[in-house]
Amino acid sequence: MWQLYQFPLCPFSRKVRLLLGEKGVGYEPVRESPWQRRDEFLDLNPTGQVPVMVDSERGVTLIDSSVICEFFEETVTKSPMLNGTAPDRAEIRRLVIWFDTYFYRDITAPLLNERMLKRLVYRQAPDGQALRGAMKAAVEYLDYIDYLLDHRTWLAGPMMSLADLAAAAQISVADYLGGIDWKSHEQAKRWYIGMKSRPSFRNLLTERMDGIAPPADYEKLDL
Amino acid sequence: MWQLYQFPLCPFSRKVRLLLGEKGVGYEPVRESPWQRRDEFLDLNPTGQVPVMVDSERGVTLIDSSVICEFFEETVTKSPMLNGTAPDRAEIRRLVIWFDTYFYRDITAPLLNERMLKRLVYRQAPDGQALRGAMKAAVEYLDYIDYLLDHRTWLAGPMMSLADLAAAAQISVADYLGGIDWKSHEQAKRWYIGMKSRPSFRNLLTERMDGIAPPADYEKLDL
Ligand SMILES: N[C@@H](CCC(=O)N[C@@H](CS)C(=O)NCC(=O)O)C(=O)O
Ligand SMILES: N[C@@H](CCC(=O)N[C@@H](CS)C(=O)NCC(=O)O)C(=O)O
Numbered sequence: 001m002w003q004l005y006q007f008p009l010c011p012f013s014r015k016v017r018l019l020l021g022e023k024g025v026g027y028e029p030v031r032e033s034p035w036q037r038r039d040e041f042l043d044l045n046p047t048g049q050v051p052v053m054v055d056s057e058r059g060v061t062l063i064d065s066s067v068i069c070e071f072f073e074e075t076v077t078k079s080p081m082l083n084g085t086a087p088d089r090a091e092i093r094r095l096v097i098w099f100d101t102y103f104y105r106d107i108t109a110p111l112l113n114e115r116m117l118k119r120l121v122y123r124q125a126p127d128g129q130a131l132r133g134a135m136k137a138a139v140e141y142l143d144y145i146d147y148l149l150d151h152r153t154w155l156a157g158p159m160m161s162l163a164d165l166a167a168a169a170q171i172s173v174a175d176y177l178g179g180i181d182w183k184s185h186e187q188a189k190r191w192y193i194g195m196k197s198r199p200s201f202r203n204l205l206t207e208r209m210d211g212i213a214p215p216a217d218y219e220k221l222d223l
Numbered sequence: 224m225w226q227l228y229q230f231p232l233c234p235f236s237r238k239v240r241l242l243l244g245e246k247g248v249g250y251e252p253v254r255e256s257p258w259q260r261r262d263e264f265l266d267l268n269p270t271g272q273v274p275v276m277v278d279s280e281r282g283v284t285l286i287d288s289s290v291i292c293e294f295f296e297e298t299v300t301k302s303p304m305l306n307g308t309a310p311d312r313a314e315i316r317r318l319v320i321w322f323d324t325y326f327y328r329d330i331t332a333p334l335l336n337e338r339m340l341k342r343l344v345y346r347q348a349p350d351g352q353a354l355r356g357a358m359k360a361a362v363e364y365l366d367y368i369d370y371l372l373d374h375r376t377w378l379a380g381p382m383m384s385l386a387d388l389a390a391a392a393q394i395s396v397a398d399y400l401g402g403i404d405w406k407s408h409e410q411a412k413r414w415y416i417g418m419k420s421r422p423s424f425r426n427l428l429t430e431r432m433d434g435i436a437p438p439a440d441y442e443k444l445d446l
Contacts, residue, residue: 047321047325058310060310060313062313062317063317064316064317064320066289066316066320067313067316067317067320068313070312070313070316071309071310071312071313074309074312075309086294086297086298087281087283087294089293089294089297090283090285090290090291090293090294093287093289093290093293094285094286094287094290097287097289097290098270102270
């Protein structure tokens with residue numbers, strides 16, 4: 001049985017969980033708070049980051065969400081998420097990296113820092129300017145999603161792909177932390193409601209992070 | 224014909240060039256200085272980063288070194304660089320990400336900033352403390368390479384892989400900028416000389432960055 005080291009608001013763990021859900025791979029979630037820098041976890045992954053997956057029977061350890069996603073894409077044929085020709089796959093991977101790197105850097109990471117780490121770890125008040133910066137950046141990223149959906153059914157093309165899972169994972173954490181305003185982003189909103197209604201997503205949305213409540217319509221399908 | 228947008232000291236472009244060299248893929252290098260933020264280049268890649276590859280005849284644009292490497296690994300069977308079982312491939316990808324992220328963050332990026340950007344762009348003197356920090360970090364990374372080579376012929380296992388190319392690419396830029404001291408790293412040094420002697424590497428080593436000279440033994444095979 002696979003174990004997945006993660007915490008509920010880690011967007012990279014969410015991307016992995018969406019992929020495992022779509023592919024029907026069973027796993028046991030193991031709660032890991034990387035800011036505690038537990039020795040046993042550092043032995044598993046010297047960088048100290050989640051997600052990590054371990055299959056102790058087979059002696060396999062998978063480190064980094066992109067390594068995990070490529071592994072299950074290679075080994076589980078159900079619901080392929082890197083579909084199409086080599087250029088199609090390049091476009092999917094480009095968008096995954098874009099959300100994992102830039103959406104995370106500009107939006108998810110500052111929100112996690114201000115609204116989660118400062119509350120749970122540093123016991124500080126959030127910095128209003130950092131929060132406003134993240135929310136302003138979110139508008140630009142939603143504009144880009146609208147633009148992609150002008151030409152495409154899903155973010156990377158005619159089929160749902162890992163790009164949709166990566167984007168939805170980041171957005172869902174930002175949304176939990178009050179960073180997303182859907183106003184004047186009809187296309188992006190409709191796409192996100194489609195993502196939210198998938199069984200792989202429903203489980204994630206019911207989880208809560210200790211002491212941090214999401215907005216009222218976080219789980220709702222009629223935004 | 225593929226075009227590769229890059230500059231001589233970009234470690235991610237070097238990783239791509241080593242892969243293309245090993246696989247025998249022809250390409251035309253196009254000099255791009257991303258700090259100039261050229262409009263035409265930003266149209267090609269809105270993040271403004273190199274490497275980018277373009278095949279204008281087929282209308283294919285590949286953005287990000289990992290997207291480019293996966294693309295050529297999928298489309299060119301010669302000299303596979305993601306060899307072995309799914310867990311073997313996961314270990315190769317883990318190490319590639321590790322060098323691309325952490326070696327770059329701790330060593331290559333500060334060296335590029337202090338010794339290249341400050342000279343060519345900001346016209347400032349390098350910060351000695353930042354340089355010493357990078358050189359100290361390099362010792363730890365060489366220790367880890369020694370450790371890997373205690374158990375393995377190549378960094379990720381019994382065969383040369385993308386992990387070796389990623390590591391050699393980062394190290395070669397750090398070495399160009401005077402950040403590598405091979406003292407008491409015999410195993411890592413022997414591995415690196417092996418990498419340097421490959422035809423795919425020889426071309427790279429003869430290139431120079433305007434106004435910045437590498438150390439005397441940068442190209443040498445008898446360190
Ligand atoms: N590139 C990694 C990024 C993972 C990551 O940034 N994880 C964060 C939590 S969202 C973490 O563990 N941070 C703790 C730390 O960096 O010490 C991946 O895709 O898995
Ligand atoms: N994840 C990217 C990183 C590329 C990268 O950092 N490129 C640097 C040059 S070494 C760059 O273009 N920097 C300019 C900038 O970020 O504006 C890749 O693997 O291709």
